[in-house]
Amino acid sequence: MYRSELQQLAGLPFAKGHATGNDFVLLADPQGTIEVSSEQVAALCHRRFGIGGDGLIRAVPTSKVSGYEQQFIENPKAYWFMDYRNNDGSIAEMCGNGVRAFVHFLIAEGLVNLQVGQTLQIGSRAGVKEVTRLAEGYAVNLGPWGLIFEEQADTDSVDSMVLPVGWEQALPALSITMGNPHTVVALPDQKMLEDLNLFAAPEVSPQPPHGTNVEFVVPGVPLIDGEKARVQMRVHERGVGETLSCGTGACAAAAAMRYWARGTALINDWSVEVPGGTVGVEFRANGGPREDTILSGPAQLVARGVIGLD
Incomplete structure (x- = not known):
């Protein structure tokens, strides 16, 4: 074939x-x-x-x-x-x-x-x-980034549930649009991130209309180092499977973590570590109601x- x-x-x-x-x-x-x-x-x-x-x-x-x-x-x-x-x-x-x-x-x-x-x-x-x-x-x-299920997210700070492969209990998540769809899950520690099976797609409910990429994120320790926040991420890409990196996914992960931490200091510069390296994410005011998202890397x-x- x-x-x-x-x-x-x-x-x-x-x-x-x-x-x-x-x-x-x-x-x-x-x-x-x-x-x-x-x-x-x-x-x-x-x-x-x-x-x-x-x-x-x-x-x-x-x-x-x-x-x-x-x-x-x-x-x-x-x-x-x-x-x-x-x-x-x-x-x-x-x-x-x-x-x-x-x-x-x-x-x-x-x-x-x-x-x-x-x-x-x-x-x-x-x-x-x-x-x-x-x-x-x-x-x-x-x-600009945005919330896919905005009304639900504004009420509960989460709008979806994600069931990883082999897990019995679903995890709360937030669905973000970067022009393409993402669903972000925060995990408490690095071992849980490392042990994930991402060869098959996690179950997402409700799922965005055209499917979704799923990002699993662990905050750095400490999360904020100086004026920059640090996170680690793995991703299952829609139509691909697990990839070593996802640029829009890194932006979505940083946006979700920033949204969840909005009651504390607002950090605009993020370093996102993925299996294939590190990318930078910056949130920048553009004079409109929603800020721009800048992705940088090699x-x-x-x-x-x-x-x-x-």
């Missing part, structure tokens, strides 16, 4: 990249002519029969993405669109680590020229995002190749 799907893409150049261990197959499509089916995405991302990756990212002009032509008309600086698919071929709205890998890929391909300190706008299914190149890595303004390309028949 996988061979036939890959044969249809034979001769297509690709790159392999990652951002704190969240890895992607990257394709450049400047003419907007590459059609990749969900089955082909799953074949490319398969870790035994394909290249392997948590997802696939196609770099295509925003003006050539069906249904997003208006996004380019309204935001002509967002020339490039991040067409992101999960490991199983399903479409995802946003991937915070994927954005960093995507911009790094655009620079490496010579499709954009972005110097340290400069910013770039990109199109996505979660709207236009602004990326700043740092001395080491990239910072992505993912926009990105790297590790291989290039051409999809072959054998």
Whole structure:
């Protein structure tokens, strides 16, 4: 099955990249002519029969993405669109680590020229995002975060229950939107985090309409060190399984912990440790009712190749 799907893409150049261990197959499509089916995405991302990756990212002009032509008309600086698919071929709205890998890929391909300190706008299914190149890595303004079940969350500070695989008792959780859905569970200690089975999806009730990523978070000891808060996180990604990192998930985890701790000092800078490394999350006032969420961290390309028949 996988061979036939890959044969249809034979001769297509690709790159392999990652951002704190969240890895992607990257394709450049400047003419907007590459059609990749969900089955082909799953074949490319398969870790035994394909290249392997948590997802696939196609770099295509925003003006050539069906249904997003208006996004380019309204935001002509967002020339490039991040067409992101999960490991199983399903479409995802946003991937915070994927954005960093995507911009790094655009620079490496010579499709954009972005110097340290400069910013770039990109199109996505979660709207236009602004990326700043740092001395080491990239910072992505993912926009405001929000509560998916706002009325329930405001009343009880939790809005969902999560049952991890192999557990008998569900845990209280909070569902956060970062343009894509997340459900965050706080755990009391690191051993519980380490012992989780995340090969299969935890049960979430109620589940957001389009499914959800599930983040399990342990606060640092102490939680606040100076002017920065520290947490550890593991994640089960919708349509993928457990990944070494999830950028929007890190933002959701920090947002949930900050929401739960809102009666104490309000901390804007967070360090989120994931199995693949560490990312930064900053909450920044934007003059509106909801603050922006800035994700920062590294990105790297590790291989290039051409999809072959054998």
